[in-house]
Amino acid sequence: MKNIFGVLLLSMVQPILAQTKLEKAITSLEDNYEQEKVYVLTDKSQYAAGDKIWFKSFVFDGYNRSALSTTLFVELYNSDKKLIDWKTVLLTNGEGSGDFQLKEDLPEQVYFVRAYTPYMTNFSEEFQIVKSFPVYNPNSTESLVVSKSSDWSAKAFPEGGNFINGMPTKFAVRLSSNTSLPENWSGKIVDAQNPNVSITTFKSFDKNVASFTLTPASGKKYQVIIQDNAGKSKTIDLPQVADSGLHLEVNSSKEGIKYTLKGVNLKQQLQNYKIVGTINNHLAYKATIKQLNNEASSLIPTKISNGANGVFQLAIFDDQDNLVAQRLCFIKPNDLKLEKAEIIGQSIKQTPRSFNSIDLSPESYFKNYTVLVSEDDGTQKPEEDNILSGLWLTGDFTTKIDNPAQYFSKTANSEALDALLISEKWNRFDWNSVLSGSVPTIKTKSQKFLSYKVKPVKNNAMMLNSSVILLLKSGKSEPIISPFQTDQSGYVYLNNLSNDEPLTVSLFANSKDDKESTADNLFVTAEPLVNPTPFTGNFPETKYKLVKASGNKTLPPAIAKAINTQKNIKKTESTDIQIKEVELVGKKKDPKEELDQQLSTGMFSSMNSTIFDFVNEDQHTDGSINILDWLQGRAAGLTFQKNNSGVSVPYIRGQQAKLYLDEILTDPSMISTLPINNIAMVKILKGAGLIGDAVAIYTMKGNMKSKNKGKEAPKNNSAIIKGYDKPSEFLVEMIDESAKIENDTRETLYWNPNLFDSDYVPPRIKFFNNDSAKQYKVTIISFDESDNLLYQSEIFK
Numbered sequence: 001m002k003n004i005f006g007v008l009l010l011s012m013v014q015p016i017l018a019q020t021k022l023e024k025a026i027t028s029l030e031d032n033y034e035q036e037k038v039y040v041l042t043d044k045s046q047y048a049a050g051d052k053i054w055f056k057s058f059v060f061d062g063y064n065r066s067a068l069s070t071t072l073f074v075e076l077y078n079s080d081k082k083l084i085d086w087k088t089v090l091l092t093n094g095e096g097s098g099d100f101q102l103k104e105d106l107p108e109q110v111y112f113v114r115a116y117t118p119y120m121t122n123f124s125e126e127f128q129i130v131k132s133f134p135v136y137n138p139n140s141t142e143s144l145v146v147s148k149s150s151d152w153s154a155k156a157f158p159e160g161g162n163f164i165n166g167m168p169t170k171f172a173v174r175l176s177s178n179t180s181l182p183e184n185w186s187g188k189i190v191d192a193q194n195p196n197v198s199i200t201t202f203k204s205f206d207k208n209v210a211s212f213t214l215t216p217a218s219g220k221k222y223q224v225i226i227q228d229n230a231g232k233s234k235t236i237d238l239p240q241v242a243d244s245g246l247h248l249e250v251n252s253s254k255e256g257i258k259y260t261l262k263g264v265n266l267k268q269q270l271q272n273y274k275i276v277g278t279i280n281n282h283l284a285y286k287a288t289i290k291q292l293n294n295e296a297s298s299l300i301p302t303k304i305s306n307g308a309n310g311v312f313q314l315a316i317f318d319d320q321d322n323l324v325a326q327r328l329c330f331i332k333p334n335d336l337k338l339e340k341a342e343i344i345g346q347s348i349k350q351t352p353r354s355f356n357s358i359d360l361s362p363e364s365y366f367k368n369y370t371v372l373v374s375e376d377d378g379t380q381k382p383e384e385d386n387i388l389s390g391l392w393l394t395g396d397f398t399t400k401i402d403n404p405a406q407y408f409s410k411t412a413n414s415e416a417l418d419a420l421l422i423s424e425k426w427n428r429f430d431w432n433s434v435l436s437g438s439v440p441t442i443k444t445k446s447q448k449f450l451s452y453k454v455k456p457v458k459n460n461a462m463m464l465n466s467s468v469i470l471l472l473k474s475g476k477s478e479p480i481i482s483p484f485q486t487d488q489s490g491y492v493y494l495n496n497l498s499n500d501e502p503l504t505v506s507l508f509a510n511s512k513d514d515k516e517s518t519a520d521n522l523f524v525t526a527e528p529l530v531n532p533t534p535f536t537g538n539f540p541e542t543k544y545k546l547v548k549a550s551g552n553k554t555l556p557p558a559i560a561k562a563i564n565t566q567k568n569i570k571k572t573e574s575t576d577i578q579i580k581e582v583e584l585v586g587k588k589k590d591p592k593e594e595l596d597q598q599l600s601t602g603m604f605s606s607m608n609s610t611i612f613d614f615v616n617e618d619q620h621t622d623g624s625i626n627i628l629d630w631l632q633g634r635a636a637g638l639t640f641q642k643n644n645s646g647v648s649v650p651y652i653r654g655q656q657a658k659l660y661l662d663e664i665l666t667d668p669s670m671i672s673t674l675p676i677n678n679i680a681m682v683k684i685l686k687g688a689g690l691i692g693d694a695v696a697i698y699t700m701k702g703n704m705k706s707k708n709k710g711k712e713a714p715k716n717n718s719a720i721i722k723g724y725d726k727p728s729e730f731l732v733e734m735i736d737e738s739a740k741i742e743n744d745t746r747e748t749l750y751w752n753p754n755l756f757d758s759d760y761v762p763p764r765i766k767f768f769n770n771d772s773a774k775q776y777k778v779t780i781i782s783f784d785e786s787d788n789l790l791y792q793s794e795i796f797k
């Protein structure tokens with residue numbers, strides 16, 4: 001939403017001509033309080049150990065996709081705040097994607113995903129998104145269960161913040177809990193001196209809020225008695241009744257936001273009171289009352305936001321620029337400005353393993369889509385959160401809101417949303433703090449992509465104000481050789497790198513006769529200028545608790561399906577390998593087979609293996625620091641994680657693999673120092689007899705020579721820059737009869753965080769059914785060039 005920061009005046013109002021304290025505060029607000037927020041979409045809400053978490057991140061500056069940041073850190077924690085994994089995500093137009101591979105031995109508990117940009121670390125950690133989800137493991141000694149009993153607390157909030165004698169005042173009642181809230185609840189208002197007589201009653205709109213209106217009398221003390229559906233009751237006090245002050249009423253409709261001010265026993269009445277409206281920390285409305293009057297009202301038209309939705313903060317200041325009332329409301333709550341995908345064709349079937357497709361219009365203004373297709377179980381369970389609630393509520397409010405997506409559903413109750421906003425406060429800034437002249441300290445500025453500080457060292461000394469040559473090489477691309485001049489501290493800076501392949505930085509230095517010196521006396525390191533920051537807060541409480549596992553664990557049906565899907569994936573991979581082996585039968589033995597027979601013994605022979613031949617084939621190892629880094633991403637099911645020493649440790653299907661050097665068990669640190677040119681063969685074994693999952697490395701024998709045409713990356717004068725984490729590819733494959741899959745139980749049928757429009761072919765959503773789905777939940781998200789939001793989440797049958 002592109003805000004119009006205009007000034008709209010009441011008919012009785014004249015413009016403010018002088019630069020007041022409030023005017024200075026507004027200027028400071030515009031200049032110093034730009035902030036970002038994140039929404040993370042995951043393919044599922046719960047996982048089994050061994051699953052892959054697919055995620056798409058959207059970063060907003062207000063209600064527009066952010067242009068401030070190009071980097072997002074996404075971190076995975078366990079419930080003890082131990083960092084398990086983290087990704088550096090490249091943001092393009094505020095969007096980025098990635099995935100986490102969960103290990104098969106991950107203990108059953110609640111896990112948390114934290115997401116933030118470096119720029120967001122300048123502000124409160126509470127505004128960084130922390131998303132929780134349960135992970136189940138049938139082999140874990142503990143089980144997750146939903147807490148049945150939950151304590152809750154309640155508060156009552158008067159509209160505008162004031163409770164004044166004789167003024168009918170709207171109140172919001174808000175329940176909160178560390179775990180779960182009661183399904184429904186009700187209440188009554190009583191005079192504390194006569195608690196058995198109800199003045200008025202109310203019923204909850206939902207689990208979060210209710211509202212009522214009360215006209216107070218001076219000297220009275222009022223209480224709210226709340227009772228939930230389980231019979232639990234609590235009594236809370238309303239604020240003390242004031243004899244003077246400002247009463248504020250606000251109503252939001254399609255036409256705009258109408259507000260009414262009434263002064264009670266004010267010395268100067270409402271003269272010189274100012275009305276200020278902000279949207280996302282920016283001025284959207286401003287007026288001052290010049291006439292001597294105790295009442296004023298006006299309608300703020302929706303053009304203050306270009307007709308788009310969002311939270312509007314109305315603040316009232318007295319003649320001395322003191323904040324006297326404030327109120328949050330939602331712009332056009334019953335008229336959400338959302339686009340839908342234009343579908344020009346579809347082929348949807350219920351037949352097991354059938355091919356399905358949905359074609360989107362190539363003529364649409366929307367050109368890039370995020371798409372998720374899942375099996376729908378028909379229970380019509382509503383979404384707990386979505387991009388709408390993330391954009392308009394949970395991205396800006398730090399209090400826990402139960403099922404925030406309900407406020408933007410087709411059956412949403414605008415009264416409930418209004419009551420919720422009465423109970424909330426805009427904490428992105430505090431008016432009193434801004435009026436006092438304080439501004440946030442920006443320690444981490446937004447930078448484009450990633451930057452690194454390179455430290456060249458020659459003969460164990462830093463090279464100050466010296467000419468150096470850096471060779472930069474990424475993947476199979478041609479190396480780039482560039483001259484640099486170190487600064488007075490001895491550093492060279494590489495700025496604005498967007499690589500998603502490891503980048504090797506090699507150092508060379510000019511000698512006195514202008515020839516390159518040898519690499520033996522050179523050393524180089526590369527340090528990121530921006531790093532992830534430790535999480536210092538507390539993770540949100542959840543509705544789950546851990547109990548000791550019984551003999552036969554009962555898993556949720558979706559988790560049992562997920563575990564079966566993992567088994568099917570292993571079967572498919574095994575079948576693919578067997579087919580390849582069968583195809584080789586009868587053929588003449590090739591050099592790779594001969595090398596395998598020459599180097600490996602019977603114990604290390606397996607049909608389920610992948611072999612890399614360095615004697616007969618050029619494996620293009622130039623630029624790789626060691627064989628473990630070279631293996632990254634080259635074998636299905638093989639992944640690596642860094643240990644405390646920064647050495648890559650191999651994992652096969654989520655389990656740590658054994659490492660063998662010439663069939664002798666060894667450790668990663670030993671392998672990491674082995675020159676690649678000394679390696680003859682690498683063999684990846686999956687479930688091979690007594691060996692199990694393993695990576696076997698064989699060194700050159702006799703007259704063997706490496707076929708590698710390139711030069712191995714020098715170790716002393718080179719450093720590796722990891723760059724951005726490249727997302728994995730979600731494969732859309734048909735499970736045929738050769739895989740011998742008896743029951744296809746995939747829940748996520750299609751995941752594409754970047755479905756592009758083509759000039760020739762309409763964007764097509766294509767997926768294969770599992771064996772049980774009769775209907776599909778399809779979620780589509782997109783933005784056009786003006787940041788208008790397309791959001792569609794519906795069931796296809």
